[in-house]
Amino acid sequence: MADQTYDVIVVGGGNAALCAALSAKEQGASVLVLERAPEETRGGNSHYTGGGFRIVHHGADDIKAVVPDLTDEEIAKTDFGEYSRDQYFDDLFSITQYYIDPDLAEVIVDNSFDTVQWLRSQGVRFLANYGRQAFNHKGKFKFFGGVVIYANGGGAGLIESEYECAAKKGIDVRYKTRAIELLEDDEGVAGVRVTVGRKKEDIHAKAVVLASGGFEANREMRTKYLGPGFDQAKVRGTRYNTGDGIQMALDIGAQSYGQWSGCHSVAWERYAPTFGDPNEPHAGYRHSYPFSIMVNSEGKRFLDEGADFRNYTYAKYGRVVLQQPGSFAWQVFDSQVTHLLRDEYKLRGATKVKADTLEELCDKMQDVDFQNFLATVKEYNAAVKRDVTFDPNIKDGRCTEGLAIDKTNWANPIEEPPFEAYSVGCGITFTFGGLKIDTTTRVQDIEDLEIPGLYAAGELVGGLYYNNYPGSTGLMAGSVFGRIAGREAGKFALAK
Ligand SMILES: Cc1cc2nc3c(=O)[nH]c(=O)nc-3n(C[C@H](O)[C@H](O)[C@H](O)COP(=O)(O)OP(=O)(O)OC[C@H]3O[C@@H](n4cnc5c(N)ncnc54)[C@H](O)[C@@H]3O)c2cc1C
Numbered sequence: 001m002a003d004q005t006y007d008v009i010v011v012g013g014g015n016a017a018l019c020a021a022l023s024a025k026e027q028g029a030s031v032l033v034l035e036r037a038p039e040e041t042r043g044g045n046s047h048y049t050g051g052g053f054r055i056v057h058h059g060a061d062d063i064k065a066v067v068p069d070l071t072d073e074e075i076a077k078t079d080f081g082e083y084s085r086d087q088y089f090d091d092l093f094s095i096t097q098y099y100i101d102p103d104l105a106e107v108i109v110d111n112s113f114d115t116v117q118w119l120r121s122q123g124v125r126f127l128a129n130y131g132r133q134a135f136n137h138k139g140k141f142k143f144f145g146g147v148v149i150y151a152n153g154g155g156a157g158l159i160e161s162e163y164e165c166a167a168k169k170g171i172d173v174r175y176k177t178r179a180i181e182l183l184e185d186d187e188g189v190a191g192v193r194v195t196v197g198r199k200k201e202d203i204h205a206k207a208v209v210l211a212s213g214g215f216e217a218n219r220e221m222r223t224k225y226l227g228p229g230f231d232q233a234k235v236r237g238t239r240y241n242t243g244d245g246i247q248m249a250l251d252i253g254a255q256s257y258g259q260w261s262g263c264h265s266v267a268w269e270r271y272a273p274t275f276g277d278p279n280e281p282h283a284g285y286r287h288s289y290p291f292s293i294m295v296n297s298e299g300k301r302f303l304d305e306g307a308d309f310r311n312y313t314y315a316k317y318g319r320v321v322l323q324q325p326g327s328f329a330w331q332v333f334d335s336q337v338t339h340l341l342r343d344e345y346k347l348r349g350a351t352k353v354k355a356d357t358l359e360e361l362c363d364k365m366q367d368v369d370f371q372n373f374l375a376t377v378k379e380y381n382a383a384v385k386r387d388v389t390f391d392p393n394i395k396d397g398r399c400t401e402g403l404a405i406d407k408t409n410w411a412n413p414i415e416e417p418p419f420e421a422y423s424v425g426c427g428i429t430f431t432f433g434g435l436k437i438d439t440t441t442r443v444q445d446i447e448d449l450e451i452p453g454l455y456a457a458g459e460l461v462g463g464l465y466y467n468n469y470p471g472s473t474g475l476m477a478g479s480v481f482g483r484i485a486g487r488e489a490g491k492f493a494l495a496k
Helices: 015-026 044-048 060-066 072-076 085-095 102-121 154-168 219-226 244-251 310-322 358-364 370-383 474-495
Strands: 004-011 031-034 126-128 134-137 140-143 149-151 172-174 178-185 188-196 199-210 263-269 293-295 329-333 352-355 419-431 442-444 450-456
Touching (some): 004 474, 044 154, 060 102, 102 474, 154 172, 178 199, 178 244, 199 244, 263 310, 310 419, 352 358
Antiparallel strands (some): 178 188, 263 419, 293 329
């Protein structure tokens, strides 16, 4: 067993971990990052992201402060809107059905803008998200919601910049090194036991930040906590997030917190590989369902595809797909909307069928009840309020009326051939249950007392999301809490 000592050990190698490491280093601490993955697949789920960040902003001046490369011409043709502190709170509260820990919510919202500026100071470059979050509306690009910016190069670019900065600042990183246990002495946490291959090693530190993600890649824990069927879900991201950090903390008395039966899961390519492909992280996306009808094997609709913008519904619809007979569904489009489909629908590997008649389409849609499907489309088409104009850029209110499950927006009748259908299953993104932290990220025990020397950030923090999740909060929350965790762990270690 090697005897090494650092001020701060950060467990994990994704965005939250790197923010913690950079921030601890800023305090003057010696820092070691333990990444379970090999260097080529480092970066956890953060690598797989589109790099979107949800921030408070008040329009063009704020966005220009984060994206200084924006030209006057771009600003003139863009309506960035505004995303106020109150709107951010409203989204976090209403989307989690008011379960989110209000103190933690406040920390995310109030530090969002400042933390993005801090990331910039570390070398991360941001761009305005014209492709994904803005529509050309009456000659102007109009943004909606709080996700106006994304990291240059998406998640891969974000992670690349963070590791580059860590290297420049002299932060040590050990790859293929799996943390398995927290070491303790009489004063609190004193380091981490790791395995390298099958060999165990102890690494000592004055403080430890856990940032090793949730348990979404652990089939057994998924089934145990999320419920039956989740063993069959496809993992959208990394294979390394198996709940180790959570378990290590629970083993020394940390409090479990948040919605352990909840997760972020989406409609995802039905025959996607078991884990995400780091080289094609977005291939499985099937996010254009607001313009579709979704039917199950019984040929019936089972959710409101147009309840809200994709950002506000996608994270809860994976579970609903999983709950359908056979755990799959089909998204059905006609030619009036296929030009709106995201690029991933065109990639090789999409389970797609195309036909000139609905009968022929259904014949090709594996395992779908033929008569029910035709009846569903007929009934749906008849219920569309055709006097309301279809507009993909806004919540257009073009709904259906009188169906058992109405569609609230973007109700386009399925009537113009050729027709296309795409098969989806459930893709799990991350889990909601985890550890309890206070507003300075100190991990709490069952009596709400901190465990000295132990901090946490990122996906393994419980109490943030319940039932649903507002898109692009994950990187933001991970950055906010990661930065705080590094700062607090650094200060704690240096004062010891
Ligand atoms: C396909 C996809 C797209 C997404 N898009 C977005 C987006 O655009 N915006 C957004 O905000 N969020 C997005 N998310 C969610 C986002 O990925 C997470 O909220 C965020 O990346 C979590 O960061 P993290 O650092 O907590 O975890 P991760 O980035 O997953 O990092 C966890 C790290 O811990 C390591 N690890 C695990 N166990 C151990 C161990 N025992 N020892 C050492 N290391 C260990 C892993 O290898 C990994 O490096 C997306 C997720 C996916 C999968």
